[in-house]
Amino acid sequence: MVRIDGSGNGECxxxxxxxxxxxxxxxxxxxxxxxxxxEVSEGEFVAFMGPSGSGKTTLLNLLGGLDVxxxxxxxxxxxxxxxxxxxxxxxxxxxxxxxxxQMYNLIxxxxxFENVELPxxxxxxxxxxxxxxxxxxxxxxxLSHRMRHYxxxxxxGEEQRVGIARAIVSDPTFLLCDEPTGDLDRKSAxxxxxxxxxxxxxxGKTVLLVTHDPMVAECAQVVLxxxxxxxxxxxxxxxxx
Amino acid sequence: xxxxxxxxANLFRKKVRTLLTLGSxxxxxxxxxxxxxxxxxxxxxxxxxxxxxLVIINRVSLIQPLPLAYRDRxxxxxxxxxxxxxxxxxxxxxxxxxxxxQMAIDVANQRAVYPEFVIPDDQWKAFVADREGxxxxxxxxxxxNWKVGDRIPIKGTIYGGTWDxxxxxIYHGKRPQDDTSQFWFHWKLLDERASFYKGFVGWYVLRxxxxxxxxxxxxxxxxxxxxxxxxxxxxxxxAFAASWVKQMGNIEFLILTIGGVVFFTLLLVTxxxxxxxxxxxxxxxxxxxxxxxADRFVLGLVIVESLVIAFIGGGVGVCLAKVYTLGxxxxxxxxxxxxxxxxAMLYGVGxxxxxxxxxxxxxxYSAMRLRVVDAxxxx
Numbered sequence: 001m002v003r004i005d006g007s008g009n010g011e012c013x014x015x016x017x018x019x020x021x022x023x024x025x026x027x028x029x030x031x032x033x034x035x036x037x038x039e040v041s042e043g044e045f046v047a048f049m050g051p052s053g054s055g056k057t058t059l060l061n062l063l064g065g066l067d068v069x070x071x072x073x074x075x076x077x078x079x080x081x082x083x084x085x086x087x088x089x090x091x092x093x094x095x096x097x098x099x100x101x102q103m104y105n106l107i108x109x110x111x112x113f114e115n116v117e118l119p120x121x122x123x124x125x126x127x128x129x130x131x132x133x134x135x136x137x138x139x140x141x142x143l144s145h146r147m148r149h150y151x152x153x154x155x156x157g158e159e160q161r162v163g164i165a166r167a168i169v170s171d172p173t174f175l176l177c178d179e180p181t182g183d184l185d186r187k188s189a190x191x192x193x194x195x196x197x198x199x200x201x202x203x204g205k206t207v208l209l210v211t212h213d214p215m216v217a218e219c220a221q222v223v224l225x226x227x228x229x230x231x232x233x234x235x236x237x238x239x240x241x
Numbered sequence: 242x243x244x245x246x247x248x249x250a251n252l253f254r255k256k257v258r259t260l261l262t263l264g265s266x267x268x269x270x271x272x273x274x275x276x277x278x279x280x281x282x283x284x285x286x287x288x289x290x291x292x293x294x295l296v297i298i299n300r301v302s303l304i305q306p307l308p309l310a311y312r313d314r315x316x317x318x319x320x321x322x323x324x325x326x327x328x329x330x331x332x333x334x335x336x337x338x339x340x341x342x343q344m345a346i347d348v349a350n351q352r353a354v355y356p357e358f359v360i361p362d363d364q365w366k367a368f369v370a371d372r373e374g375x376x377x378x379x380x381x382x383x384x385x386n387w388k389v390g391d392r393i394p395i396k397g398t399i400y401g402g403t404w405d406x407x408x409x410x411i412y413h414g415k416r417p418q419d420d421t422s423q424f425w426f427h428w429k430l431l432d433e434r435a436s437f438y439k440g441f442v443g444w445y446v447l448r449x450x451x452x453x454x455x456x457x458x459x460x461x462x463x464x465x466x467x468x469x470x471x472x473x474x475x476x477x478x479x480a481f482a483a484s485w486v487k488q489m490g491n492i493e494f495l496i497l498t499i500g501g502v503v504f505f506t507l508l509l510v511t512x513x514x515x516x517x518x519x520x521x522x523x524x525x526x527x528x529x530x531x532x533x534x535a536d537r538f539v540l541g542l543v544i545v546e547s548l549v550i551a552f553i554g555g556g557v558g559v560c561l562a563k564v565y566t567l568g569x570x571x572x573x574x575x576x577x578x579x580x581x582x583x584x585a586m587l588y589g590v591g592x593x594x595x596x597x598x599x600x601x602x603x604x605x606y607s608a609m610r611l612r613v614v615d616a617x618x619x620x
Contacts, residue, residue: 066531087535094533105528109250111377119532121243
């Protein structure tokens, strides 16, 4: 169950306590996140909404171990990531986090199969095992027939589906999606959200998603609003579900 | 090996740019190969010089002769194993551009002093038996398409007249760098037909019993002929060859300077190419890092790409230089040791790899230091 008041007992998948993030812009200190608390249990789908500059992406970066907080703690599956060295954090990301980016961020010189295979190259899986994993991930996003196509040969929606396959191929602990439909038309956006919803409903994945689109947010079980670095409001169970 | 595809795919990202960079390496290493060959051609006489051989010339200059009578005195000097001698002929074959060294030699001891020159016994016997006989080096014979039995006319520029020789033998070098561009004939023929310098030779070459005694022996020989009308200057064959090269000027410095400029330019070109390549891929490196690829991996990836370009381009350049030098001396006899050694080829590839690492290190470092959050914001 998602909590934002810090009242949980800590027995959750993702546990954020008193999280602060400040940036320096010249000599001016900017508070992006202030004393943020959040608890997300396994298999939950949380959407973050809020105006630009409210700290949504910053929160996602902190949860994904791409950035370090100024204060507070982040614990994932009982492991605190806030004091990890950069090297350990990198290895932790490979094991626990699947990223889905707004601009897909596929490697243009690799085909869909090779793009999806990238996270698996860091594992000790054999070539045959990697192939099996990649084919499964591409099947989940409905792109088995496009695995030898390069990003330039795919539509935006298909590219994002490859991005999702890449995020899930190593079976990470949770997925972080930063405006995954931000660059897509409505039809493609719906297809992508169907896949993400299915990952939660059918495969029990935990998903944290940032969006500006209320229709996308409605797909989530919980919608949290960030304003000026503080989680101020939540709505439970999106109408689409 | 599982990351091979990533490296190859990146190299083919901008095919024209990769080809041009490969071309830069190939041209630079081709030039390196030729410079190395030219440097070697000037210094190879020094490199291949026998450690146990001394050269004795007239103290005044090389073109002044020494009496034949010195031969027996030299042979009797303690520490001397065997003595031979030769005279420069300096003739022209058909055209003045067809330069090659012609020497009147002492057939009795030539093979004992120069064991690196190999001649089949039957050919050598035929050469010794024929007073007008001659022996040519393999490369020289190939150059003029000579065969054993050919009649070879050479116009004397020092001794005058046209001298006809019967080619009785073709010698080979034991090592690829041995000089096979020489033409030998009997010193006795020269002594008989020349109208001057009768009973004189151009220089002596002797082998010593113990190479460690070469320097004191050289001093002893010069002391032996001091205050005579024909004082001697004795030095090791290596020192003799080195002083010969020095007369041409500081070839080594010239070649090193040109080579240095070429490689520094290559470094700038490649460094710039790698920097552009890294800058274009900022977002991709950020994604790799987000996926869990370590900073060190990104550093290694860029350096490996740079190394692959350096290896392929450099390898092609060195191989082209090798192919070019297989054709032999392009100067018509001025550079008889026109040969690219396997060691030089390895040096070339090694230098290319070094340039690859150095040119890739800064861009690779900047890719390694890239902050994922900042880079993703720029995508």
